[in-house]
Each structure stands twice: as C-alpha cells, then as structure tokens.
Amino acid sequence: MINSLQHLGAYTRNSFSKVGRGTGFLLQTLSYLFSVVARPRLLMAQLYSVGVLSFLIITISGLFVGMVLALQGYYTLSAFGAEASLGVMVAASLVRELGPVVSALLFAGRAGSALTAEIGLMKATEQLSGMEMMAIDPFKRIIAPRFLAGCISMPLLAALFSAIGTLGGYMVGSGLLGLDDGAYWSQMQAKIDFQDDIINGVIKSIVFGFVITWIALFEGYDSVPTSEGVSRSTTRTVVNSAFSILGLDFILTALMFGDH
Amino acid sequence: MQPSRNQDTLVGLFVAAGIAGLFFLSLKVSNLSAFSQDESYTITARFENTGGLKVRSAVSAAGVKIGQVSDIYFDTKTYQAVVTMHINQQYNTLPDDTTASIFTSGLLGEQYVNLEPGGSDSYLTDNGKIDITQPAIILEKAIGQFLFKAAEEKGESKE
Numbered sequence: 001m002i003n004s005l006q007h008l009g010a011y012t013r014n015s016f017s018k019v020g021r022g023t024g025f026l027l028q029t030l031s032y033l034f035s036v037v038a039r040p041r042l043l044m045a046q047l048y049s050v051g052v053l054s055f056l057i058i059t060i061s062g063l064f065v066g067m068v069l070a071l072q073g074y075y076t077l078s079a080f081g082a083e084a085s086l087g088v089m090v091a092a093s094l095v096r097e098l099g100p101v102v103s104a105l106l107f108a109g110r111a112g113s114a115l116t117a118e119i120g121l122m123k124a125t126e127q128l129s130g131m132e133m134m135a136i137d138p139f140k141r142i143i144a145p146r147f148l149a150g151c152i153s154m155p156l157l158a159a160l161f162s163a164i165g166t167l168g169g170y171m172v173g174s175g176l177l178g179l180d181d182g183a184y185w186s187q188m189q190a191k192i193d194f195q196d197d198i199i200n201g202v203i204k205s206i207v208f209g210f211v212i213t214w215i216a217l218f219e220g221y222d223s224v225p226t227s228e229g230v231s232r233s234t235t236r237t238v239v240n241s242a243f244s245i246l247g248l249d250f251i252l253t254a255l256m257f258g259d260h
Numbered sequence: 261m262q263p264s265r266n267q268d269t270l271v272g273l274f275v276a277a278g279i280a281g282l283f284f285l286s287l288k289v290s291n292l293s294a295f296s297q298d299e300s301y302t303i304t305a306r307f308e309n310t311g312g313l314k315v316r317s318a319v320s321a322a323g324v325k326i327g328q329v330s331d332i333y334f335d336t337k338t339y340q341a342v343v344t345m346h347i348n349q350q351y352n353t354l355p356d357d358t359t360a361s362i363f364t365s366g367l368l369g370e371q372y373v374n375l376e377p378g379g380s381d382s383y384l385t386d387n388g389k390i391d392i393t394q395p396a397i398i399l400e401k402a403i404g405q406f407l408f409k410a411a412e413e414k415g416e417s418k419e
Contacts, residue, residue: 041264048267052274091289156278163281166289185288193316194290202282 018222025218032137032144042145050111050146051153057110058103058157059164065098066090066165070172074179083177087184088191090169091162095192095201096257099162101249104208107154108241112216115146116237119220120230128221143221147213154209155202162201200256207248212241300327300346301386305360310341311371311396313362318372319345326351329373345373347384355380361394371396 036043073089119142122128128138166188174181192198216237223233310332319327327347335342347354357378364371375390384390 044268044271047271047274051278052270055274055277095285095289153274153278156275156281159281159285160278161281163284163289166285188289189291190318192290194286198282198285198290201285 021222022218025221026214028139029143029147032140033148035140036144036148043148046145046149047153050149051156054107054110054153054157057106058161061102061106062161062164063168065102066094066168067172069093070169074177083179084183085187086173086179087188091166091188091192092197094162094165095197099165100158100201100204100208101245103158103161104154104205104212104245105242107157108212108238108245111150112212112237112241113234115216116220116234117230119217120223120233123221123223124225124230143217147217150213151209154212155205158205159202204249204252207252208245211244211248215241215244299349301349301352302344302346303384303388303390304342304344305390305393306338306340306342307362307393308340308395309398310343311362311398313343313371313373313396317370319347319375320372321375321377343373352383354384356382356384356388357392358384358390359392359394360390362396
C-alpha cells in the first residue's frame with residue numbers, strides 16, 4: 001500500500017518535473033532562434049531533412065485522402081441528390097481538419113521520430129557534451145535550427161496536403177464519378193471562406209508544427225543515453241505528438257469554429 | 261559544393277510548392293477571388309423578418325450574384341432588422357425604388373437577398389437605403405396558416 005503510494009508520488013513528481021524541464025528547454029530554444037537567421041546554412045540543411053524528405057509522403061497521402069473523401073462523400077451525398085456539393089465537402093474537411101491533422105500525424109511519424117533519434121544518439125554518443133567541451137552551444141548549433149525548420153515546414157506541408165487532396169477529390173469526382181466539374185469548383189468557392197477556413201487551417205498547422213518539433217527535440221535531448229533509452233524516446237515522441245495533435249485540434253476547432 | 265547546391269534547389273522547390281499550395285487554396289478553393297471589398301458600395305434595407313439570413317449570404321438580382329450581406333443587426337427603435345449589403349461596383353445602376361426580398365434557394369437551401377429593380381430614373385448610391393422590402397417567408401408560419409385555412413373551410417362546408 002505504502003509502496004504503491006510512493007510509486008504514485010514518484011510518478012507524479014517525475015511527470016511534473018518533465019513538464020518543467022520541457023518548458024525550460026523550449027524557452028532556451030526560443031532564445032536562440034534569432035541566432036539561426038545568422039547561419040542560414042544550418043537551417044537549409046534542416047529544412048531539407050525535415051521538410052523536403054517529408055514532401056513525398058505528404059503529397060501521396062493527401063492525394064489518396066482527397067480521393068477517398070470524394071468517393072465516400074459521393075455515396076452519402078447522392079442519397080440526398082446533393083452530389084454538386086461534393087467539392088464543398090472535400091475542401092471543407094481537408095482545409096479545416098484533415099489537412100492540418102493528418103499531415104501533422106504523418107509529420108510526427110516521419111520527421112519527429114527522426115529528430116528524436118538523431119538527437120538522442122548524439123547524446124548517447126556524447127557528441128553534445130563534446131560540443132560543449134569545444135565551447136559550441138548545442139542549442140545554437142543543433143536544436144534551434146531544427147526547431148525553426150520544423151515550424152516552417154509544417155504549415156507548408158499541410159497546405160500542400162489540402163491542395164493536393166482537393167485536386168484528388170476533383171479527379172475522382174469529375175473523372176471517375178462523372179460529376180459536373182464547374183459545380184465542384186464554384187460551390188467550393190461559394191462556401192469556403194478565406195478567413196474562417198483557410199487562415200484557421202494554417203493557424204492549426206503552425207500550432208501543430210510548433211508542438212511536434214518541441215516534443216521531438218525535447219524527447220531526444222531528455223532521453224536516457226542508451227540504445228534502449230533512445231528507442232523509448234522515439235516511441236514517446238510519436239505517441240505524445242499524436243495525443244497532443246488530436247487534443248489540441250479539438251480545442252482549436254472549438255475556439256475557431258465553435259460559434260458556427 | 262555540388263551536393264549543397266542540390267540541397268538548396270530542393271529546399272527552394274519545397275518552399276515554392278508549399279507557397280503555391282497556399283495560393284491555390286486561397287484563390288481557387290476559397291472565396292477570396294470571388295469578391296473583394298474595395299470595389300463595392302454599401303446599401304442598407306430594413307426587414308420585418310430576416311429568417312435565416314446570415315452575414316456573407318448572397319445578394320442577387322435576376323438570379324445573378326451581385327454582392328453579399330456584410331452586417332445584420334436588430335434596430336431597437338423600429339423593431340426591424342437592418343441588413344447592410346456590399347454590392348459590386350460594376351452593378352451601380354440599380355434604381356432607387358428597387359425592392360429587396362429574402363428568398364430561399366430551393367426548398368431547403370440557404371437564404372439570400374433578391375433585388376428586384378424598379379422603374380425609377382435615379383440610382384442607388386453608396387450608403388443608399390432600400391425602402392420597399394419583403395420579409396423572409398417562414399415556412400412553419402405558412403404551413404400553419406394553410407392548415408388553419410383548410411380547417412376553416414372544412415368547418416364551413418359541414419355547416
């Protein structure tokens with residue numbers, strides 16, 4: 001009994017201390033963000049490994065999600081004779097929810113896990129301490145460029161996901177199902193609002209990018225420097241990112257679209 | 261130096277593709293291109309009942325969209341709804357005795373403001389007012405009236 005209480009207490013204390021360390025880590029990273037601008041080479045390399053390498057998975061998934069949305073939406077909408085609204089349905093679900101959320105989940109799996117593993121291994125092989133010995137601040141050199149690259153890539157990837165998905169829905173709608181393509185675009189333009197839908201979707205993806213990169217970098221930096229520790233941190237990155245994305249998405253949706 | 265330049269090109273392509281995606285969403289998917297506020301003029305109309313009319317509902321004449329509703333509020337002095345509309349500048353020759361009515365597109369569709377031009381020689385200008393309006397038809401009310409009437413007729417024929 002006492003033992004389990006002790007465990008509970010230790011667990012609670014560890015969790016809170018981790019949140020505290022995470023916040024400190026974030027503040028330290030943010031304080032170095034401006035120094036990244038002075039070294040665009042480092043940022044470019046990270047934009048390549050975080051953004052460009054995620055490009056393919058995001059575009060292909062976006063295409064298929066859009067096509068499936070159109071197929072499924074068609075069967076439901078045609079029951080009400082509302083096939084012409086297919087474009088609205090595909091675009092609204094993509095721009096508001098699926099674009100930011102699914103691309104964030106993919107981004108966490110593709111780029112977030114890689115970031116954690118990379119930094120965790122750097123820590124395990126004592127490269128980070130080596131840098132400190134040489135008076136190079138690992139935050140400046142390693143963490144901050146990766147953080148900024150993640151925050152820049154995520155909104156771009158989400159926008160690509162939505163755009164390609166809309167095109168995929170169009171391909172299925174007008175090609176496979178034989179819908180009127182004028183109705184697809186015109187109904188979409190009539191219903192999708194720039195401010196309410198597009199901008200809010202972009203805000204969502206910026207928030208997700210921030211949170212995923214933060215979690216991934218912190219888990220790597222905070223990992224136990226063994227091969228098992230790095231593997232656990234990588235798993236935690238994916239799991240915690242997924243939870244944060246879905247939880248934050250609910251809150252953001254309630255805030256943005258709650259009064260509609 | 262070659263691999264680094266390659267990387268730069270790929271990053272550049274990636275950023276360009278992302279921004280192109282954003283542009284595509286704004287211009288092709290959303291209503292940003294359809295209507296811009298700076299080339300429009302404002303008119304107001306008072307209605308007894310606006311039904312389900314919303315901000316950004318369409319304003320059309322002869323079935324063509326010529327503007328959108330920008331504001332709806334309840335006037336506590338006259339107990340009427342005041343609807344402000346932005347009309348596209350290219351349609352600036354609406355007569356000042358134009359009638360505004362609130363219609364529903366289809367049986368269950370969205371509500372919109374329909375403008376029926378009158379025969380006056382002078383035109384509506386910026387901040388102009390439409391005097392003749394027709395409130396939205398409330399379907400429940402219409403059905404209620406119809407049923408009431410039908411029951412009344414039945415009662416009369418029995419007597």
